[in-house]
Amino acid sequence: MRDALCAELVARAADPSLVFLTGDLGFMALEPLQTALGPRFINCGVAEQNMVSVAAALASEGLQTWTYTIAPFCYARAFEQIRNDICLHNLPVKLLANGGGYGYGVMGPTHHALEDYGVLLTLPGMHVLVPAFTQDIAATIARAAITAAPTYIRLGRGELPKGQTAPAYAPWRCLLPGYQGAAITTGPIAGVVWDEFLTLDPANRPSLWLVSELPITANPPPGALIAALAANPALLVIEEHVSHGGLGAMICAYLVHNAIPIARYQHLFARGYPTGTYGSQNFLRDHAGLSRVDMHAAVRAIGGGI
Amino acid sequence: MRYRPDTMIAPPPPPPIANRLTQADLHDARRRLLDMHFHARAGHLGGNLSCIDALMVAHHEFLGADDRFVLSKGHSAGALYVTLASLGHIAHEELASFHQDNTRLGGHPPPHGIAHIKFATGSLGHGLSLAAGLALAARLQNNPRRIICLTSDGEWQEGSTWEAAIFAAHQRLHNLTILVDHNGLQGFGTTHDVASMNPLADKLRGFDIEFRNADGHSLDSLRTALAPGTDRPVLASLRTTKGHGVPGLAGTLQSHYLPLTPAQHAAAIAELGMLP
Numbered sequence: 001m002r003d004a005l006c007a008e009l010v011a012r013a014a015d016p017s018l019v020f021l022t023g024d025l026g027f028m029a030l031e032p033l034q035t036a037l038g039p040r041f042i043n044c045g046v047a048e049q050n051m052v053s054v055a056a057a058l059a060s061e062g063l064q065t066w067t068y069t070i071a072p073f074c075y076a077r078a079f080e081q082i083r084n085d086i087c088l089h090n091l092p093v094k095l096l097a098n099g100g101g102y103g104y105g106v107m108g109p110t111h112h113a114l115e116d117y118g119v120l121l122t123l124p125g126m127h128v129l130v131p132a133f134t135q136d137i138a139a140t141i142a143r144a145a146i147t148a149a150p151t152y153i154r155l156g157r158g159e160l161p162k163g164q165t166a167p168a169y170a171p172w173r174c175l176l177p178g179y180q181g182a183a184i185t186t187g188p189i190a191g192v193v194w195d196e197f198l199t200l201d202p203a204n205r206p207s208l209w210l211v212s213e214l215p216i217t218a219n220p221p222p223g224a225l226i227a228a229l230a231a232n233p234a235l236l237v238i239e240e241h242v243s244h245g246g247l248g249a250m251i252c253a254y255l256v257h258n259a260i261p262i263a264r265y266q267h268l269f270a271r272g273y274p275t276g277t278y279g280s281q282n283f284l285r286d287h288a289g290l291s292r293v294d295m296h297a298a299v300r301a302i303g304g305g306i
Numbered sequence: 307m308r309y310r311p312d313t314m315i316a317p318p319p320p321p322p323i324a325n326r327l328t329q330a331d332l333h334d335a336r337r338r339l340l341d342m343h344f345h346a347r348a349g350h351l352g353g354n355l356s357c358i359d360a361l362m363v364a365h366h367e368f369l370g371a372d373d374r375f376v377l378s379k380g381h382s383a384g385a386l387y388v389t390l391a392s393l394g395h396i397a398h399e400e401l402a403s404f405h406q407d408n409t410r411l412g413g414h415p416p417p418h419g420i421a422h423i424k425f426a427t428g429s430l431g432h433g434l435s436l437a438a439g440l441a442l443a444a445r446l447q448n449n450p451r452r453i454i455c456l457t458s459d460g461e462w463q464e465g466s467t468w469e470a471a472i473f474a475a476h477q478r479l480h481n482l483t484i485l486v487d488h489n490g491l492q493g494f495g496t497t498h499d500v501a502s503m504n505p506l507a508d509k510l511r512g513f514d515i516e517f518r519n520a521d522g523h524s525l526d527s528l529r530t531a532l533a534p535g536t537d538r539p540v541l542a543s544l545r546t547t548k549g550h551g552v553p554g555l556a557g558t559l560q561s562h563y564l565p566l567t568p569a570q571h572a573a574a575i576a577e578l579g580m581l582p
Contacts, residue, residue, distance in 0.1 A: 040446060042477075044473060045469075045473070045476075047466075049465075050438070050472075052435075053432055053435030053438075053439060054438055054473065055439065056425075056439065057435070057438070057440045058439050058442065060424060060443075061440065062447075063443055063446065063447075081432065081435070084426060084427075085432055085435075085436060089417050089425065089426070
């Protein structure tokens with residue numbers, strides 16, 4: 001997604017209000033943006049707290065301000081700066097965070113972001129965009145650019161299944177039909193779920209839904225999804241994020257508040273590092289409760305499968 | 307191509323000092339600050355008394371309508387409210403609501419509602435980055451406005467303050483003036499005993515900034531400290547006394563947190579009355 005991100009921002013570089021701050025990241029990726037923006041591309045160095053506060057001040061003066069670093073260095077390192085300097089003042093800073101979930105794989109847990117949107121959505125006014133496919137980047141950047149609120153953009157590596165076409169971007173998308181309730185996911189792992197669900201007969205799988213804008217209260221589920229749950233009150237949520245504060249919790253709260261009953265519920269989420277060893281993003285997913293086997297088991301548990 | 311920060315905008319000429327303060331003006335502000343804190347039974351008075359002279363001189367004599375001020379040591383909000391009241395930006399009557407329920411004037415500057423307060427501060431280590439961002443914005447927007455930021459001395463124990471200093475110096479933000487309220491006392495000891503950076507000046511001189519020393523309670527010295535710089539940020543270390551002007555409290559650790567007793571309040575007001 002990084003190259004697409006760069007191209008999209010380069011296309012916007014003529015806007016004199018656009019300012020891009022990086023925390024010393026972007027080597028062999030963002031050089032075209034650096035050239036296009038000139039003095040409006042600022043490498044703030046290895047100093048994320050300062051970068052976020054500087055961004056808040058730039059936004060307070062009417063500049064369209066983007067920051068870029070890897071996800072944990074954004075939401076975790078600079079959390080108080082995001083809370084106090086951006087969110088308390090409702091400033092529309094766009095926080096680009098690369099490597100959501102286990103995205104940085106074998107680089108290890110200091111480089112992973114398993115709690116990011118859950119933590120950030122506790123803050124007032126915060127919006128989160130989670131593109132799933134590289135093809136979503138143009139719409140994601142366009143949406144972030146016009147959002148008049150603090151926005152966190154969780155980036156990753158698109159994993160579109162072979163032979164499939166990414167559906168046009170929308171805050172909610174139905175990726176696959178199915179008749180065993182509904183499954184909801186977010187971010188690039190959607191591609192893996194989609195690929196795995198293709199092995200199941202539609203009669204024996206839930207419909208698969210992708211949400212790309214959080215919180216759910218600002219982007220409620222579409223009527224067709226609610227109808228699917230009314231017809232078969234079975235729900236599966238899959239996310240590359242911890243359970244606490246995650247998509248599953250958000251969806252469940254929404255359903256309870258709206259008196260929508262669920263009879264069978266399964267939640268696949270990032271369970272940390274059960275093996276105590278390092279590995280690729282897929283290795284970590286497989287051992288943290290997000291394997292394809294786990295997906296099949298969860299589908300069976302809500303009434304589908306085979 | 308690499309872009310080095312530069313000085314794209316020529317530094318503005320020093321403006322004439324239009325609204326010269328008198329010592330009586332400073333005494334009046336100090337009296338209002340003492341009364342406000344005493345009646346509110348509010349602490350944090352010592353650090354307010356150490357910086358109110360600098361706040362008054364900066365706001366009355368140097369900051370224009372389009373300039374910006376960031377109170378990084380947010381616990382000196384009382385001194386800022388009194389200063390803004392002296393300029394008519396807050397009604398003097400409203401100062402009586404300080405620290406009370408349903409007030410706009412809390413113990414630290416609020417994020418909204420007071421036009422001349424741009425940022426909520428109070429967690430130390432944020433203000434200098436915010437001020438640097440404002441200075442950078444002015445450069446990018448080709449605006450000659452000036453930014454003044456007041457930090458505490460204990461605040462330089464925050465790593466983020468050093469991040470901001472590195473950034474401001476590297477970007478050569480010549481429109482930025484950083485004031486350090488160097489009163490030598492923090493929450494639970496002297497800055498020397500807790501985590502010494504003394505002499506702070508020696509550490510700060512290592513940056514590519516213009517360094518100034520000043521007496522933070524002298525009108526003339528503050529005027530020299532606050533004069534605009536040239537091609538790089540200015541950092542002025544203000545020698546001040548925590549609890550300045552309150553007999554028995556000045557220069558003590560108690561002045562950081564404890565509210566005034568009636569005797570201390572009366573003695574401080576009496577002393578102000580005797581000063582020229």
